[in-house]
Amino acid sequence: MRASNKWVAFLTCTLILFLIVSSASAYVGDGTLYVYIDLYTTEAPLDTPPPHTYLVNPSQIIWIQIAGITEFTFPDLVRVKICFDVGAADYSLTFSDVPVHVLGSGVGAGENGVGDADHPIAWAVGQYDDPPPGGFVEIVFSSTITVHYKNNDGSGTEYVANGLIARVGHIHVIPQIPWGTIGPSFVFLIGLVVFVRARKKQR
Numbered sequence: 129m130r131a132s133n134k135w136v137a138f139l140t141c142t143l144i145l146f147l148i149v150s151s152a153s154a155y156v157g158d159g160t161l162y163v164y165i166d167l168y169t170t171e172a173p174l175d176t177p178p179p180h181t182y183l184v185n186p187s188q189i190i191w192i193q194i195a196g197i198t199e200f201t202f203p204d205l206v207r208v209k210i211c212f213d214v215g216a217a218d219y220s221l222t223f224s225d226v227p228v229h230v231l232g233s234g235v236g237a238g239e240n241g242v243g244d245a246d247h248p249i250a251w252a253v254g255q256y257d258d259p260p261p262g263g264f265v266e267i268v269f270s271s272t273i274t275v276h277y278k279n280n281d282g283s284g285t286e287y288v289a290n291g292l293i294a295r296v297g298h299i300h301v302i303p304q305i306p307w308g309t310i311g312p313s314f315v316f317l318i319g320l321v322v323f324v325r326a327r328k329k330q331r
Contacts, residue, residue: 157287159194159241161275161297167191168234168245172299180291181298186267188253190299192275193243194289195236197228204228205280208242210251212273214265219256223249224280242277253301273299 163172163182168191172182184190192208200206208223226242226249233245243249254267267273274296278286291297 159197159289161289162193164191181300192249193234195239195241197241200228202229209276220258221256267301271301
């Protein structure tokens with residue numbers, strides 16, 4: 129096997145293992161995760177290809193929506209928990225008393241779910257309340273965030289929101305870049321050029 133193919137296989141296996149471990153404590157729910165950079169009008173940029181992970185910056189304020197929930201219905205109240213890690217430490221932020229209802233805005237409008245302009249779920253990336261007393265932590269580049277939901281009293285099954293394509297919905301932290309959505313693509317192209325040049329030197 130060529131060296132490049134070995135690296136691809138290694139990275140693929142690592143990613144699969146990470147997804148299994150990160151979602152092991154929750155069942156994948158029927159609700160699909162959507163992330164917005166304003167009040168449920170503009171979706172956060174997605175990585176490509178395939179488009180299944182939302183890209184956000186540290187400290188950025190984003191709005192969360194989970195549409196298509198079947199495990200709960202109106203007038204249920206649920207907890208929505210945002211989970212992430214920094215190094216070896218686990219962090220989360222929980223929103224309680226979130227009403228399940230027919231969504232009135234966003235991609236999920238008309239579906240049963242949580243998070244819309246009438247009942248927003250806004251989060252500054254890095255804000256947490258667990259471990260207590262809570263606060264704000266700088267989330268490092270490449271950190272991955274998942275969104276969970278369960279009964280409002282904390283009992284019963286905890287579900288992790290699914291993704292547009294991937295089994296589990298993800299939010300991925302990228303470096304702060306001031307040039308909008310062009311920035312991540314530019315960084316990707318630079319990395320690709322460096323990779324191609326390195327391959328040529330090996331020949």
